[in-house]
Amino acid sequence: MALSVCRTVIDDFARELLKHGTAAFPIACYHDDLQTEPVPWHWHEELEVLVVSEGTILATAAGEKYRLEKGEGLFINAGVLHGDWPLNAGPCRLHSMVFHPRLVGGSPDSVFWQKYLQPLLTDPSRPCAVLRPGVEWQREAMNQMERAFRAVVNEQPGYEFKARAALSEMLFQLVGHAPAVQALPKKALRSADRIKTMLQFIQEHYAEDVSVEQIAASAAISPSECLRCFHDMIGTTPNQYLRDQRTQRAAELLCGTGLQVSEIAAQCGFQDASYFARAFRQVYGCGPTEYRRKARRAGAV
Structure with missing residues (x-):
């Protein structure tokens, strides 16, 4: 293998x-x-x-x-x-x-x-x-x-x-x-279920204009509880996770398609091209055009 x-x-x-x-x-x-x-x-x-x-x-x-x-x-x-x-x-x-x-x-x-x-x-x-x-x-x-x-x-x-x-x-x-974790199992399980539900919602709607209130509502919890769940379970905020999902999908499209950068930005929920470039650079260390160029040199496209 x-x-x-x-x-x-x-x-x-x-x-x-x-x-x-x-x-x-x-x-x-x-x-x-x-x-x-x-x-x-x-x-x-x-x-x-x-x-x-x-x-x-x-x-x-x-x-x-x-x-x-x-x-x-x-x-x-x-x-x-x-x-x-x-x-x-x-x-x-x-x-x-x-x-x-x-x-x-x-x-x-x-x-x-x-x-x-x-x-x-x-x-x-x-x-x-x-x-x-x-x-x-x-x-x-x-x-x-x-x-x-x-x-x-x-x-x-x-x-x-x-x-x-x-x-x-x-x-x-x-x-x-292996020792048992000293925690509240029921609370941890409830938070894990809520996180999976909210991640599902983000995966389905990342290309849309999504708010924290909508993400929270998908799991039938308040925005503050949504923020707590994200912080406790995956150490980030809903907006940061949403941004990362959008840029990850954008990176896949940059490598796997010939779409224009502006088209990719729009498909991934970025309505502002300059914000897309800044967000992409924060995650991948370079702009989307440079990322695509590097991927082509490496044979990924």
Whole structure:
């Protein structure tokens, strides 16, 4: 299986659409250069584990932020909203594995699923777990992740068995040692549901003139509660998230179409061309025309 650059594509609910592996072997390995393309907010029904290979990253999951250095990692449970961004100006990379829990747990009536997977998947106090090499069980969990990663990428005979065995050992460490989060699970779950609803609304209406009041109304909450949810769950404001979604879509159109920059701006909800240029530069470090030129030189268009 070739190692891939992760291209996160999400639906209207911020649920990732990318298929990870195959139905017979539901696992995939990725590498990400966060300076080139951060991992945006998304969620999926699969489990994920990542390890920083270079630089320092800001990993966010379930409303919490984690500063991770080279050699440190993060386990992310199914259904948890998460994203990753660079924290330093130099190279900033990570590699990850995304896999369906049935790869390890088998059928729902198996002892593996009922005794180990199901309790982990349904525990709202365990949305994620930081993995640091200074803690023995966390180091062992990352070692097992790396074994599974190498097995899947190299595809030597029997690699499927080796990957599943390593992931089983990794999950055993997590089930046995990962501490519960000291939080209010019901409140966190309610906020997560509201955020997913509001992200859906933004995905559906980003090209329109959208207000905070409209975003809040989509989840049947007040504007102030909307602001609190965005701040607590994803560390930004509704307007900033809306701007980022618009510029992300604009970047896709710049690379994938021959539309004029002004047409792209209008399609993405920017009525003022100069504001579009400023907003795009804030996110991508260059103007839209320069971004398209660089993409063409790199062969992306």
